[in-house]
Amino acid sequence: MSSCSLAPDASALSDSGGQVDPPLVESSASGLRSATDEELLQVVRSLEADRRAADALRSAVLAELDARDEPQRRTGLRTPGWLGAEFGLPRDEANRRVSVARMLRSDLTCVAEALSAGVITFAHAALLCRLANPRVRDVVFAMQQELIDLSIGVRFEQWAKEVRALIDLADADGGHDPRPEDNHLSLSDGLDGDVHLDVTLVGEQAAVVRAALTEEAERQWRRHQELRAADAGHPFPSRGQLLAEALAELVRRGTAARPNVPAPVADVTLVIQASEPLDARTPDGVRLADGTTRQLLCDAAIHALVVDSLGVPLDLGTTVRFATREQHRAARVRDGGCVHPGCDAPPTWTHLHHCHHASRGGPTDLPNLASGCPQHHALWHRSDWDIEADPDHPGRFVISTPDGRRLRSQQYGRVRE
Numbered sequence: 001m002s003s004c005s006l007a008p009d010a011s012a013l014s015d016s017g018g019q020v021d022p023p024l025v026e027s028s029a030s031g032l033r034s035a036t037d038e039e040l041l042q043v044v045r046s047l048e049a050d051r052r053a054a055d056a057l058r059s060a061v062l063a064e065l066d067a068r069d070e071p072q073r074r075t076g077l078r079t080p081g082w083l084g085a086e087f088g089l090p091r092d093e094a095n096r097r098v099s100v101a102r103m104l105r106s107d108l109t110c111v112a113e114a115l116s117a118g119v120i121t122f123a124h125a126a127l128l129c130r131l132a133n134p135r136v137r138d139v140v141f142a143m144q145q146e147l148i149d150l151s152i153g154v155r156f157e158q159w160a161k162e163v164r165a166l167i168d169l170a171d172a173d174g175g176h177d178p179r180p181e182d183n184h185l186s187l188s189d190g191l192d193g194d195v196h197l198d199v200t201l202v203g204e205q206a207a208v209v210r211a212a213l214t215e216e217a218e219r220q221w222r223r224h225q226e227l228r229a230a231d232a233g234h235p236f237p238s239r240g241q242l243l244a245e246a247l248a249e250l251v252r253r254g255t256a257a258r259p260n261v262p263a264p265v266a267d268v269t270l271v272i273q274a275s276e277p278l279d280a281r282t283p284d285g286v287r288l289a290d291g292t293t294r295q296l297l298c299d300a301a302i303h304a305l306v307v308d309s310l311g312v313p314l315d316l317g318t319t320v321r322f323a324t325r326e327q328h329r330a331a332r333v334r335d336g337g338c339v340h341p342g343c344d345a346p347p348t349w350t351h352l353h354h355c356h357h358a359s360r361g362g363p364t365d366l367p368n369l370a371s372g373c374p375q376h377h378a379l380w381h382r383s384d385w386d387i388e389a390d391p392d393h394p395g396r397f398v399i400s401t402p403d404g405r406r407l408r409s410q411q412y413g414r415v416r417e
Contacts, residue, residue: 004110004145049118056116059125062098063105076379076401077342085342092186092198096126103129107137110144120151127160131167133182139170216246327366328352334395335371336412341399344413345373353377355388355397370397370409 032040062079065071071082084094104112104125111128114120128147132140140147143166150166151159182202190196201209220242227234237245332347350371356362367389372380380387384402390409396416397409408415 004113052115052118052121055122055125056112059097059101059104059112059115059122062101066098066102067105073402075342075407076340076376076385076399078375081342081344084344090188091344100126100129103132107141108132108144110148114148120148121156123156124148124151124159127163131163136167136170139167143167143170212250213243213246216250217242220245220249327364327369330366331369331371334366334411337371338373338376339370339397339409339411340372340376340379341407341410341415343373343376343410345376347371349373351377353380353387367394 035043062083066079071077071079075082075085077085080091080094080098083089083098084091089097100122104115108125108128111120111125115122115125128140128144147163147166150162154162182200183205184198184200186198188196217239220237224234224236224242228236331352332350335347335350337343337347338345338350350373352369353372354362354364355368355370362368370380370387370389372387379385380399386400387397387409388400390396390398393416396411399407399409401407410416
């Protein structure tokens with residue numbers, strides 16, 4: 001590994017090359033408006049230097065907590081899950097912070113020191129950690145200082161391009177076999193039923209999706225050309241809009257043309273309030289826009305689940321060992337995902353756990369069934385953890401930890417007050 005050679009703290013942030021001292025500027029709106037241009041610039045430089053130092057300290061502390069496995073012992077959540085629950089961070093951001101912290105602690109020590117000294121940002125450190133995959137990690141470790149030096153005085157985008165080129169060059173004989181674990185997709189709901197996707201695909205999957213989206217986007221572009229020819233006022237979509245239309249069309253076509261599967265192929269559960277029968281929502285609580293239900297009726301199996309004013313569905317109890325499909329739907333609607341406090345697993349990732357174990361005579365009834373992700377379902381089966389129905393709050397649960405603390409379950413990602 002190359003030796004680390006770092007500039008003084010925040011020197012890369014100051015025009016003069018010296019230490020950045022925070023100027024005395026009142027932070028109120030009136031104080032900022034009365035500050036000089038130079039004072040405001042100095043404030044930004046000082047805040048950026050502080051942020052880099054704080055990012056470095058946070059990474060070191062997170063790595064130490066993770067090494068001790070303290071979040072898991074205390075809350076039943078792994079370090080990224082605990083971080084997201086404790087501070088309201090998105091799952092991807094919490095995962096990124098912890099993965100970067102682990103690598104800065106174990107291998108990229110020069111990068112950690114450069115971040116602490118203010119020479120690079122957390123974004124620089126995160127990219128180097130992400131690029132240090134098992135195939136080229138030795139190259140990245142050995143070139144740490146050289147890669148850090150390239151960042152001085154260069155925009156991040158240009159630096160990232162040069163870093164990737166250097167690593168590819170160094171790995172010219174190492175092969176570029178894609179790994180299945182490099183494929184990643186995260187899906188989150190926005191307002192009014194919209195969906196946000198963040199996708200990374202490698203190898204064959206990347207090639208197939210790229211080709212299919214490109215071809216379909218071209219088809220969508222020709223369709224809009226025809227619409228524009230018929231109506232001069234027809235708005236022409238951007239490239240991003242064309243790709244979004246292409247993705248939706250490919251998914252629609254794929255679900256409609258599955259072999260040996262009778263239509264309808266989509267299986268949709270809509271939650272309908274008894275007091276507002278026209279207000280349809282998904283089990284995740286996303287309200288459907290006007291007309292969506294009518295559209296789904298064309299090619300989807302709609303399951304209407306009526307709930308009362310407290311959101312409690314009809315008890316579909318059964319005497320059989322395994323929960324029925326209807327019970328799974330009802331529990332997903334009631335719980336909104338894993339009930340373990342701080343967990344962000346959505347309803348579709350959960351199993352149903354018998355609080356009073358079925359092997360000991362526990363009934364397969366909704367009050368005895370708690371939605372749990374695979375991690376927490378396994379956790380509740382350990383002898384030092386326990387989950388039981390809350391007798392004072394129907395549809396809620398109490399979780400006992402190994403150290404005797406009692407955690408209240410969450411519903412739709414929110415722990416009751």
